[in-house]
Amino acid sequence: MTESPPAIEASGLRKSFGKTEVLKGVDLVVERGAVLALLGPNGAGKTTAVRILSTLLPADGGVATVGGHDVSRAPNEVRSVVGIAGQYATVDEILTGHENLVMIGRLYHLGKSAARQRADELLEQFDLVEAGKRPVKTYSGGMRRRLDLAASLIAKPPIIFLDEPTTGLDPRSRQSMWNVIRELVESGITLLLTTQYLEEADQLADRVAVIDHGRIIAEGTPADLKSTIGNERLELEFAGSAELTAAAGVIGVDTIRRHEPDTKLSLAVDGPDDVRQILTALDAAGVKVADLALLKPTLDDVFFSLTGTIQDDAEGNAA
Amino acid sequence: MTAIIDQAPAHKIRRHNPRPRLRWAVSDALVLVGRGMRHTIRNLDALFMSVFLPIMLLVLFVYVFGGAIEVGTEYINYVVPGIILLCAGFGAAVTAVNVTNDMATGVIDRFRTLPIANWIVVFGHVVASMARNLFATGLVISLALVMGFRPTGSVLDWLGAVGVIALFILTMTWVSVMFGLIAKSPDAASGFTFFILFLPYVSSAFVPTDTMPSVLHGFAEHQPITPIIETVRGLLMGTPIGNNAWLAVAWCVGILVIVVPVSGQLFRRRTSR
Ligand SMILES: Nc1ncnc2c1ncn2[C@@H]1O[C@H](COP(=O)(O)OP(=O)(O)OP(=O)(O)O)[C@@H](O)[C@H]1O
Ligand SMILES: [Mg+2]
Numbered sequence: 001m002t003e004s005p006p007a008i009e010a011s012g013l014r015k016s017f018g019k020t021e022v023l024k025g026v027d028l029v030v031e032r033g034a035v036l037a038l039l040g041p042n043g044a045g046k047t048t049a050v051r052i053l054s055t056l057l058p059a060d061g062g063v064a065t066v067g068g069h070d071v072s073r074a075p076n077e078v079r080s081v082v083g084i085a086g087q088y089a090t091v092d093e094i095l096t097g098h099e100n101l102v103m104i105g106r107l108y109h110l111g112k113s114a115a116r117q118r119a120d121e122l123l124e125q126f127d128l129v130e131a132g133k134r135p136v137k138t139y140s141g142g143m144r145r146r147l148d149l150a151a152s153l154i155a156k157p158p159i160i161f162l163d164e165p166t167t168g169l170d171p172r173s174r175q176s177m178w179n180v181i182r183e184l185v186e187s188g189i190t191l192l193l194t195t196q197y198l199e200e201a202d203q204l205a206d207r208v209a210v211i212d213h214g215r216i217i218a219e220g221t222p223a224d225l226k227s228t229i230g231n232e233r234l235e236l237e238f239a240g241s242a243e244l245t246a247a248a249g250v251i252g253v254d255t256i257r258r259h260e261p262d263t264k265l266s267l268a269v270d271g272p273d274d275v276r277q278i279l280t281a282l283d284a285a286g287v288k289v290a291d292l293a294l295l296k297p298t299l300d301d302v303f304f305s306l307t308g309t310i311q312d313d314a315e316g317n318a319a
Numbered sequence: 320m321t322a323i324i325d326q327a328p329a330h331k332i333r334r335h336n337p338r339p340r341l342r343w344a345v346s347d348a349l350v351l352v353g354r355g356m357r358h359t360i361r362n363l364d365a366l367f368m369s370v371f372l373p374i375m376l377l378v379l380f381v382y383v384f385g386g387a388i389e390v391g392t393e394y395i396n397y398v399v400p401g402i403i404l405l406c407a408g409f410g411a412a413v414t415a416v417n418v419t420n421d422m423a424t425g426v427i428d429r430f431r432t433l434p435i436a437n438w439i440v441v442f443g444h445v446v447a448s449m450a451r452n453l454f455a456t457g458l459v460i461s462l463a464l465v466m467g468f469r470p471t472g473s474v475l476d477w478l479g480a481v482g483v484i485a486l487f488i489l490t491m492t493w494v495s496v497m498f499g500l501i502a503k504s505p506d507a508a509s510g511f512t513f514f515i516l517f518l519p520y521v522s523s524a525f526v527p528t529d530t531m532p533s534v535l536h537g538f539a540e541h542q543p544i545t546p547i548i549e550t551v552r553g554l555l556m557g558t559p560i561g562n563n564a565w566l567a568v569a570w571c572v573g574i575l576v577i578v579v580p581v582s583g584q585l586f587r588r589r590t591s592r
Contacts, residue, residue, distance in 0.1 A: 054432065055431075055432075056428055056431060056432070057591070058591060076434060079432055079433070079434055080434055082432070083432075084428075084432050086425060086428055088424075088425045089425070090424075090425040090426055090427075090428045090429035091426070091429065092354065092426055093424065094357065094358050094361050094362070095354065095357060095361075099357065103350055103353075103354055104429070104433065106346075106350045107347055107350055107351075107430075107433045107434075107435050108433060108434065109343060109346070109434070135361065151429065152432075
């Protein structure tokens with residue numbers, strides 16, 4: 001971008017809990033107004049990274065600036081430019097949605113009526129006007145998430161962290177959360193969101209950083225990422241491992257991935273022509289396919305194409 | 320459709336100096352005390368307990384056990400100070416559950432991202448506990464008066480008694496804050512409230528300590544509740560106080576001097592993970 005400094009910049013972030021090294025030197029850059037998705041499986045270190053960047057957790061090593069302020073030396077300044085919606089909603093269960101927002105507004109030192117007005121606005125925008133009158137403990141997971149996000153927007157922060165905003169939501173709530181996030185992004189904020197879903201990163205982010213075992217193993221646009229894994233995955237099932245090995249020989253081993261029960265394999269394909277070619281080749285070689293499915297690529301596939309292993313065995317070697 | 324973030328410059332809302340100043344600290348504290356009060360009113364179980372516990376205890380001790388206990392005066396006049404302190408102690412112990420709840424549910428993370436001094440969250444609980452339990456104390460005294468409690472103290476004695484009770488509530492509240500910060504779950508914290516509920520039984524609250532077997536007697540004589548009760552009883556009923564007043568104040572201040580800094584340390588530790 002231009003000469004204005006990035007909104008979020010981290011280099012060499014390290015963190016250990018006891019003997020477990022959770023972050024092993026994480027580098028991240030998010031330009032102003034951009035959306036970065038931090039994509040990774042359970043336990044990759046996403047929450048830890050977000051907590052460090054939002055001053056909730058001290059890092060053991062490395063430096064990070066958010067909004068131009070150093071997170072360890074100027075935490076108050078950082079807090080004044082970020083909004084955070086954590087993985088677990090951080091709203092008061094006993095208060096109503098409206099009371100929660102007013103209280104937080106007051107603690108941001110808005111006047112009484114300004115805090116009420118802002119609370120009304122946010123409840124309206126997040127479709128919580130009716131629910132706003134009820135205690136939060138009566139809310140569904142999706143409502144809680146929306147309220148938590150609303151709470152983090154009270155002071156109109158220019159930089160927002162969202163930690164797994166749709167984990168645990170049903171498809172409909174996920175869609176509505178995505179819409180909310182898109183509107184937010186259109187308004188010009190900088191967003192760092194974490195997710196376990198490739199589709200979510202693809203839908204919302206300008207850039208994706210893949211994190212695994214505390215290291216960033218790939219970084220690029222969603223298109224870059226998808227070009228390494230193909231648009232779709234073809235999953236083939238065979239009667240036994242003999243057929244599987246035969247099929248692997250026909251297709252070419254370097255592009256396939258074998259699944260655990262040793263009767264399935266999946267490979268990247270680009271459209272129906274690819275599928276037809278593969279099936280024709282298998283047919284010609286006399287290999288019988290028991291079942292097949294065409295799937296959208298998942299985080300597993302990303303990991304396979306980046307590391308050559310299935311994620312749980314990955315040692316975090318960059319591709 | 321309006322955009323969620325209109326482009327009002329953020330610095331119009333944010334303070335220029337994010338460091339908390341006294342004025343903001345006072346306003347933040349009021350907001351958080353308000354939160355504590357709302358919790359009190361909404362927490363029906365605790366509210367029910369704080370009204371019915373004293374009624375049940377008064378009925379039990381005055382009408383059921385009272386006839387069989389010989390203390391040299393009308394038993395109700397003997398037992399009311401004990402019931403006041405038992406209820407206040409129990410009410411204060413509820414603070415432990417509130418504090419653990421904040422720590423365990425992640426609500427504390429929200430407060431930590433706000434431009435406020437974090438300890439004000441604890442302060443809000445402490446002040447709410449003081450207000451809640453002084454109110455409950457008033458309720459217990461009114462009930463006792465209706466049931467035949469006839470204190471003899473002067474206005475000055477009453478002020479002194481209320482002062483000692485308030486100091487006791489403050490002490491119990493801070494002890495509860497400390498346990499709330501140690502406990503990992505609200506259930507563990509509520510276990511603590513039952514321990515507090517039990518303490519007054521092994522004191523001079525309900526029976527004179529010299530009727531107890533020697534081990535219990537030794538404990539009852541030297542635990543902090545006994546001098547506090549004797550002081551309140553002396554002020555309200557004119558029984559001899561001796562050095563109990565000093566002992567009571569010394570116990571409370573001594574406990575506070577340890578528990579407040581320890582809580583501060585625990586709070587810092589729990590909010591840096
Ligand atoms: N306070 C803590 N004490 C000890 N270990 C921790 C602590 N917080 C996190 N960990 C460990 O650090 C690792 C990374 O955790 P983190 O929460 O950052 O992962 P994540 O990518 O957010 O995972 P998820 O998708 O499950 O939320 C995990 O193995 C976790 O057990
Ligand atoms: Mg997480």
